[in-house]
Amino acid sequence: MHFASDNSGPAHPEVMESLLRANAGYAMPYGKSDLDAEAQGKLREVFEAPEAAVHFVATGTAANSIILATLCAPFETVFCSDVAHIHEDECNAPEFFSGGAKLTLVPHENGKITPEALRAVVSAEESRGVHGPQRGPVSITQASEKGTVYTLAEIRAISEVCREFGLPLHMDGARFANACARLGCTAAEMSWKSGVDALSFGGTKNGLMGVEAAVLFGPAKAWELELRRKRGAHLFSKNRYLSAQMLPYLSNDLWLHSAAKANERCAELTRGLSQIAGTRMAFQPEANILFAHLPRAVHKALHEAGAQYYLWSGELEGEDPREPLLARMVCDWSIPREKVAAFVDIARAADPG
Numbered sequence: 001m002h003f004a005s006d007n008s009g010p011a012h013p014e015v016m017e018s019l020l021r022a023n024a025g026y027a028m029p030y031g032k033s034d035l036d037a038e039a040q041g042k043l044r045e046v047f048e049a050p051e052a053a054v055h056f057v058a059t060g061t062a063a064n065s066i067i068l069a070t071l072c073a074p075f076e077t078v079f080c081s082d083v084a085h086i087h088e089d090e091c092n093a094p095e096f097f098s099g100g101a102k103l104t105l106v107p108h109e110n111g112k113i114t115p116e117a118l119r120a121v122v123s124a125e126e127s128r129g130v131h132g133p134q135r136g137p138v139s140i141t142q143a144s145e146k147g148t149v150y151t152l153a154e155i156r157a158i159s160e161v162c163r164e165f166g167l168p169l170h171m172d173g174a175r176f177a178n179a180c181a182r183l184g185c186t187a188a189e190m191s192w193k194s195g196v197d198a199l200s201f202g203g204t205k206n207g208l209m210g211v212e213a214a215v216l217f218g219p220a221k222a223w224e225l226e227l228r229r230k231r232g233a234h235l236f237s238k239n240r241y242l243s244a245q246m247l248p249y250l251s252n253d254l255w256l257h258s259a260a261k262a263n264e265r266c267a268e269l270t271r272g273l274s275q276i277a278g279t280r281m282a283f284q285p286e287a288n289i290l291f292a293h294l295p296r297a298v299h300k301a302l303h304e305a306g307a308q309y310y311l312w313s314g315e316l317e318g319e320d321p322r323e324p325l326l327a328r329m330v331c332d333w334s335i336p337r338e339k340v341a342a343f344v345d346i347a348r349a350a351d352p353g
């Protein structure tokens, strides 16, 4: 019963088979093999973006950092939510890779930033002339860190604010697939057609061993992105093994099917846990992440049964069995329906009422 994160699960068998196939003979290094061209081409095809610059890296932090460094001068600032992964979970890598650009936080609502809050924060960040930070890119996370999903209208409204101020829009899509499956739209609609200029396209959390794509939809800064990937130590000499993972992922909608499965398991988990007295969802689970306040007794029973997930606040040990403790649970593409059902059964049996 593994719900700690969607990166704790295995890679998809089709991905491993593709790696084995790629592991034959010789191929040109540093992204110059046929397989590399094929995988980049496949991504451009899926996104209906023949001009896009596509580079593979091994972590989401690298994708975010080299993109933001490409979009943000050292004297500028990146606007992002106060719970953004780039703010809370990347050890200041975006600031480091950009040569000292800063992040300016926009208070989130349900894990997302609103156009109004963004406009207010961007407006306030230009009053000190040469002395202050200059406005730089806006970064949003889709699906959000809290498991909610921006609608296409919401993305467009944010991109309009970006356009008002002449700022590029970056999307941290570590869970792009989960959001896209949820909205039932195309990859293009959820990105460049809604005004997104640059995308960190996730793969690792959805069935790859470790590949994310750094994508610029306009080709203008393609070469700079490539230079920053090399300088950022993410230009793989055996790049074919990254491409060998990305290619099957993007073929036959594997990326979407896997994400849809993860989302369905999360919906089942949400329904099951909602039947426990005193349960409260902290955010509306719209993708594959759930934040729930559950009674201590329920957490204890799950913990004793060996279930894995993070307690977000509070202590497992304590007096009151009814005291609600906040937990985060994440479903990956591979978690079986029976494991979700077993988890829910244990939780419900421990319901203190």
Ligand SMILES: *Cc1c(COP(=O)(O)O)cnc(C)c1O
Pocket (backbone or CB within 6 Å): 058, 059, 060, 061, 062, 085, 086, 141, 144, 145, 172, 174, 175, 204, 205
């Ligand atoms: C997991 C994740 C990333 C990437 O994290 P890495 O550990 O660097 O691969 C980026 N953004 C979000 C929102 C994430 O959840």
